[in-house]
Amino acid sequence: MGFCDEKMGFLGDALDRVRVEECFRECLAIAKNCRVQNVRVIRHKLGRRCLIEYVLINDVGEVIRLIGKVRAKGTDFYSYELQKSLWESGFGDDSSDGISVPEPVGIIPEWQMWLQRQVEGEISTQFLSRNNGIFPAQLIAEAAHKLHQANIPPRRSHTMSDELRILHERIPLVMQQYPQWQTRLERILAASDNLGANTPEAKRCGIHRDFYPDQVIVNNSRLYLLDLDLYCAGNPALDIGNFIAHIQEYSLRTFGNFQVLQNYENALITRFLQLAGKEFLPAIQDYITLTLVRHIYISSQFPERLPFTEVLLNLCEQRLKIISDL
Structure with a gap:
């Protein structure tokens, strides 16, 4: 799968379905029993950051959509921890006020990426x-x-x-x-x-x-x-x-x-x-x-x-x- 960015060379692996499945199973609990159906770059600022959509299917046929956030200058651990803190402090999918953040699901330091569930809506x-x-x-x-x-x-x-x-x-x-x-x-x-x-x-x-x-x-x-x-x-x-x-x-x-x-x-x-x-x-x-x-x-x-x-x-x-x- 062709993809070139001198400052973000690891993106090749992040877009290769075989490598994605291997890495996801190692790093993400949500993807232990999943196969990759599709990988798509949503947004890419050359040499700075990239947003990637992953579509997974687990062993019971459930479709799981994830958004991976890649940053060239290093994994954004802070944004992941912030979103995790919000999710656990009243911003989850079950919040009674109807106000949430997408669920953070894990980090892949090798790709300088953290991931969240993709949410439906407009x-x-x-x-x-x-x-x-x-x-x-x-x-x-x-x-x-x-x-x-x-x-x-x-x-x-x-x-x-x-x-x-x-x-x-x-x-x-x-x-x-x-x-x-x-x-x-x-x-x-x-x-x-x-x-x-x-x-x-x-x-x-x-x-x-x-x-x-x-x-x-x-x-x-x-x-x-x-x-x-x-x-x-x-x-x-x-x-x-x-x-x-x-x-x-x-x-x-x-x-x-x-x-x-x-x-x-x-x-x-x-x-x-x-x-x-x-x-x-x-x-x-x-x-x-x-x-x-x-x-x-x-x-x-x-x-x-x-x-x-x-x-x-x-x-x-x-x-x-x-x-x-x-």
Whole structure:
């Protein structure tokens, strides 16, 4: 099975069915009596990470689907242990609140991989263009709050200084690409710094830090949180602000108007404030703005999003109350 990545040469074995069966039987209790039906690469960032789907069949005919997460710089033991801790602390498939994480099933250090069960359902992005979006929005708010209350110690933190540092690294790259916007982008950076300096602080807790609609799978009345690789200590308002900003950016690209999904946003924010406290609203609004500023850069990196770069720039100027010279 052909596969080449100089920094991840072991992926050949991870894709070879015979080697997969041998290694799985040695390392994974769930695969002791299984044969491999299919192996498929889902996502691959050259020299960095790879996501692989494995379809197994056990000796009683049950189909078991696993997702293997490979990281070039070494096995991500921390993310595996974090997910295991969550699974064992109220985020299992049997949680009464319907909020879960996929079940972690083991680690294969030889392939720098850890594995979880693949979960059925739809990513919550697919609900955004439907009329029944209120229910997932409320449950998503509950899921974020549950994660914030999990009390699993993070090994790192993310502060407002880190958030602003990312903008100062990314936005100058847009200036290089679009020098005609340099003055406007400089003003946006300065206004973002001012906004960040005045954002209400909150007691830090464990947050997702990369929380947006593609990170949530909805399966009937159960919701699964995905990809907790960036879990850290931070302001819980960041997760909600980041999620809302992604909704607005999606709405802009899909419907040509960032306000089309306002009801979805309102339902999410209202439920989160009911759980966490109304005092989080100003910080949520600030993180919405800062995430949209980051999306100026993100949009410039994808050809299909380039038509929306200046629209995002205009939106950020409005939110930051920047008066144009035009």
